[in-house]
Amino acid sequence: MKQRRQAKIKAIIESEIIETQDELAAALRARDFDVTQATVSRDIREMKLVKMATAEGRYRYATPESQGLNLAAHRLQGLLRDMVISLFPSENLILIKTLPGAAGVVAAAIDQAKLKDVMGTVAGHDTLLAVIKTKTAVAAVLTKLENMREMNDAEQKAE
Amino acid sequence: MKQRRQAKIKAIIESEIIETQDELAAALRARDFDVTQATVSRDIREMKLVKMATAEGRYRYATPESQGLNLAAHRLQGLLRDMVISLFPSENLILIKTLPGAAGVVAAAIDQAKLKDVMGTVAGHDTLLAVIKTKTAVAAVLTKLENMREMNDAEQKAE
DNA sequence: ACTGAATAACAATTCAAA
DNA sequence: TTTGAATTGTTATTCAGT
Numbered sequence: 001m002k003q004r005r006q007a008k009i010k011a012i013i014e015s016e017i018i019e020t021q022d023e024l025a026a027a028l029r030a031r032d033f034d035v036t037q038a039t040v041s042r043d044i045r046e047m048k049l050v051k052m053a054t055a056e057g058r059y060r061y062a063t064p065e066s067q068g069l070n071l072a073a074h075r076l077q078g079l080l081r082d083m084v085i086s087l088f089p090s091e092n093l094i095l096i097k098t099l100p101g102a103a104g105v106v107a108a109a110i111d112q113a114k115l116k117d118v119m120g121t122v123a124g125h126d127t128l129l130a131v132i133k134t135k136t137a138v139a140a141v142l143t144k145l146e147n148m149r150e151m152n153d154a155e156q157k158a159e
Numbered sequence: 160m161k162q163r164r165q166a167k168i169k170a171i172i173e174s175e176i177i178e179t180q181d182e183l184a185a186a187l188r189a190r191d192f193d194v195t196q197a198t199v200s201r202d203i204r205e206m207k208l209v210k211m212a213t214a215e216g217r218y219r220y221a222t223p224e225s226q227g228l229n230l231a232a233h234r235l236q237g238l239l240r241d242m243v244i245s246l247f248p249s250e251n252l253i254l255i256k257t258l259p260g261a262a263g264v265v266a267a268a269i270d271q272a273k274l275k276d277v278m279g280t281v282a283g284h285d286t287l288l289a290v291i292k293t294k295t296a297v298a299a300v301l302t303k304l305e306n307m308r309e310m311n312d313a314e315q316k317a318e
Numbered sequence: 319a320c321t322g323a324a325t326a327a328c329a330a331t332t333c334a335a336a
Numbered sequence: 337t338t339t340g341a342a343t344t345g346t347t348a349t350t351c352a353g354t
Binding site: 044046052059064065071101103112122 | 203204205207209210211212216218223224226227229230234260262263264266267268270271282
C-alpha cells in the first residue's frame with residue numbers, strides 16, 4: 001500500500017500545486033487512499049520531498065528532481081545567451097550553432113533540461129542537433145528555446 | 160541588513176546542519192544579527208530554501224543549489240560508469256578517456272558537479288583534461304572520481 | 319511494520335510599530 | 337519596507353492499536 005501511495009503522491013504533487021499536507025491527504029482520499037496528515041508527513045520524509053516557495057510567493061510541495069529541472073532550465077538559459085549563436089529548424093531537427101567547442105556543453109544542458117518533445121542531442125564542435133519527436137513539434141521547441149534566450153531571468157517552466 | 164543577513168544564512172546552512180528556524184535564528188544572533196524566527200521564516204521564503212530529510216532521517220535546511228549539486232554528482236557518477244574508459248594523472252591535470260564523442264558531456268558534468276580543487280575542463284572528442292588547482296590535490300581528486308565510479312549508488316558529498 | 323488521533327513542535331502570518 | 341510579538345496554521349512525533 002505504502003509503495004502505491006507514495007507513487008501517487010509523486011504524481012499528485014507533480015500535476016497540481018499542493019500547499020499543505022492536509023491538502024495532499026485530501027487529494028489522496030479523493031483517489032481512494034484513506035490517509036491522514038500524519039501518514040503524509042512520514043511519506044514526505046521518506047520521499048525527501050520539500051516544501052518550497054513558488055515564484056508567486058506561495059508554497060508548494062516538490063520533488064528534488066523537479067527542483068533539479070528548474071536549475072537545469074536556468075543553466076540552459078545562461079548557455080543559450082552566452083554560447084549559442086543561432087537556431088535553425090530543419091525537418092524534425094533543430095540545428096544549433098555555438099561558439100567554438102561549446103556544442104557538447106550546450107547539448108548536455110539541453111538533455112538535462114528534459115524539454116518536452118526533445119528526444120536527444122548530438123554534438124560536434126560548434127554545432128549540435130536536437131532531435132525533436134515530430135516535425136510538428138519543432139516550432140514549439142524552437143519558440144521555447146528562443147524565449148528562454150530572451151527571457152528576463154523570470155520564470156522557467158519544467159514541463 | 161537583509162542582504163547581508165541572507166548571505167549569512169546561506170553560509171550557515173551550508174556549513175552546519177540547521178534543523179529548525181529557531182536554531183537558525185539563534186545561529187544568526189550568535190553572529191550579531193538580531194532576528195526572530197518570524198524574520199527567518201520570511202528570509203527562507205524569499206531565498207526559496209527548503210527543509211529536507213537527511214539520509215539519517217533528520218531534517219535540515221538546504222539551498223536548491225546544494226540539491227542541484229547532489230543531482231549533478233549523481234549524474235556524473237552515471238557518466239563515469241557508462242562513458243569513461245580510464246583516468247590518468249599527469250602533473251596538475253587528469254586526463255580522461257571516454258567513449259567516442261562523449262568527452263564534452265563528461266566535461267560538462269564535471270564542471271557542474273563543482274568538485275573541490277577542479278578548476279575547469281577542456282574536452283576533445285574522446286579525451287578531456289580536468290585542470291586541478293595544484294599538483295598535490297590531483298591524487299585526492301583522482302581517488303574521488305574513482306570512488307564515484309565504483310560506489311554503490313550510495314551517498315555523494317557535494318563539498 | 320504501518321497507521322490515526324491527539325498533541326507537541328515548528329513555521330507562517332497578522333498586526334502594530336518604526 | 338522591514339521587523340518582532342503574538343497568534344494561527346501546519347507539520348512532526350508520541351502513543352496506542354492493528
